[in-house]
Amino acid sequence: MRDLLATRARASPGDAALVDDASGREWTYAALDAAVDRTAGRLAALGVTRGDHVGVLMETRPAFVRLVFAVQRLGATLVPLNARLSPSELETQRERADLVLLVCEDDTASDARAASGPVPVAAVDDPDAPDIRALDECVPDTVAPAEWGLEDTLALLYTSGTTGDPKPVTLTFGNVVAAAGASAFVLGVLPDDRWLCCLSMYHMGGLSIPLRCALYGTTCVLQRGFDAEETARALDEHDCTGVSVVPTMLDRLLRADRTLPDSLRFVLCGGAPTPTDLVAASEDAGVPIHPSYGMTETTSQIATARPAESYANPETVGRPLFGTTVTVVDDAGDPIPAGETGELCVAGPTVTPGYYDAPAANEAAFGPHGLRTGDVGYRDDAGRIYVLNRRSDRIITGGENVDPGRVAEVVRSHPGVRDVAVVGVDDPEWGERVAALVVPEDRATLERDALEAHWADRLAGFAHPRTVVFVDALPRTASGTVDRAAARERVVAAADDL
Incomplete structure (x- = not known):
């Protein structure tokens, strides 16, 4: 098929695609598609072709969304880089990812220049430096949406690096489509859904939201950074039906002065273990919490609990998503029965085919039961997953x-x-x-x-x-x-x- 946005724009051109909370500006799918086409043409004018790796160094904003789909339009590979890293860390990641272009914004321009080495840098804002090209000043080439197969590499995302050096994870077109479908079977999808993205889009939790909205034909509402009071306001003002957060964010939302709106159907809570008292506080506040367990290597969610299941079993992260198999193994790598603690191994269509250009890491990470997550946990007799800690911890x-x-x-x-x-x-x-x-x-x-x-x-x-x-x-x-x-x-x- 063609890139996700081109496919969606043909199906529902007049539906709301993107809302920018900061400016109040909205785009239909047709308008966003046209803007992405211009951006893709400008990237092509800078020499980006199919299979190239394009780095993006910026925080969540509409320009980031346009780049996500513009890189897809060219059949290239998106490489989001963490805007909070130091220039030396960014330089290491830039080298490892084999970038042909690095795109930045005003706030990240100096770090981009310091980390870019021989890689050219372009900016979505007007740059002060003569060696950074203003993307909007490039005359767009005419481009045709690339055709995508399920095994084509859509993005390289770096792991968080909490257990070692961050590694670039290969995520395919098929990984993203499978993850969106499996998530929808748990969270549900309604035509008027509006999913607030207040997470950084250089993490999978943030990047997944505009991608999934394009697949579903629903609306992505962007907030440029999290603030408890402002996020609660945005949820209410835009009639949001869903939001993705980490536990500390949800805790601050519940402690904020504003009440979360009744429009919320799901609050997807992941990125870290959800404390049981946070689950209880969510139940008391009537917040539809969905505690989740996931990894960059699995295109986000592995298991997710619905609210009723979470309230009754506050320590669980729920059951594996459709198509995902979770096997608990002992130190010898053999499967163990329910109730026994061991390492969690994951297999299924959302699991990465491997780390980019890292044969030794791939050999260590994959076994007969799929990806070795390094996480320790267990399954109960009902199939619910409980995650305790990292094996290395x-x-x-x-x-x-x-x-x-x-x-x-x-x-x-x-x-x-x-x-x-x-x-x-x-x-x-x-x-x-x-x-x-x-x-x-x-x-x-x-x-x-x-x-x-x-x-x-x-x-x-x-x-x-x-x-x-x-x-x-x-x-x-x-x-x-x-x-x-x-x-x-x-x-x-x-x-x-x-």
Whole structure:
């Protein structure tokens, strides 16, 4: 088929495609298609052809959406780069992704220049630097929408890098279409749906929204960054029926002064484990939370829980999406029964064919049961998935294995605890000791003695946290996951101060 937008514009040209919350401007599918055609022509005038890798360094905005579909129109590959990275990190990613062009905006122009090396840089805004080409000043070539097969590479997205150097993940046209379909079977799709995108589009959670809206023929509402009060306003003002958030964002939304609108059908919550108290708060507020587990390597969602299932089983991320198989394996790689804890392996049409130009990483990442996620969890008898922690996060203390996710579950179940991160830190006697960064509930007076009494009969002695540090918030990565290296540093620094 042709690119997603060209196909959608032929089917429903007058339907609302995109709304920019900042300016209030709206585009129909026909208008967006015409704008994308001009952008694709300008990229072609700069030499972009089928199969080329085009980097985009910017935050969420309409110009980013146009580039997503313009790169598709040429049959090229989109490479979104994290606008929060340092120039040296960006340079490494630029080299690894084999870019032929890097497109930036005003706020990222200096970083783009520093990281670009021999790769030409173009800007969607008027650039101050003479060596950056203004995209709008290019005379567009005439282009015809490229034909796409299911196995053609649509994008390269970098992993978050929480367990090592970020790797470029190959995502195909078929991956994106399969993920959109499988997600629709869980969330549903209605003709008047409006999905708010307040996530960064250089992450899969943000990028997936305009792609899926184009497939569904629904409306993508863009917000240029998250702010709890402003996001709540935008949801209400634009009659949004859906929104994607990470748990910290949802927590702030629920604590904001504004009430979330009744128009919401789904709140897709992923990127990090959803605390059980956040699920309970969502139920109390009537918010249709859908806790989700996913990865860049699986084109976003692997499993998602609907609200009723989530309210009844607040620790689950739900059941695997249609077509996705999740197998729990032991350390030897053999499948284990329901209820037993092991590594989660994922197979299905949403799973990447592999990391770009990384044969060794691919050999390590894939096995007989599909992608080895590195995540530890289990399935219950009803097929629901529970994710505990990363396999690499496992703590070995005195020769005993401790799953930090299990420890965190117990600590978090104390009524005075809002959130917790459990990590291992070096210990001269035991090799590692279990440590916990604990965020108390608002206005809660929490003492270590109370926590020790709480976990005394719930955890084996070797799994008891030996170091407890109380903090106002957990350190997190840009995608919302706990920054475990930073958490470990906080624990060590606190211990040194004692």
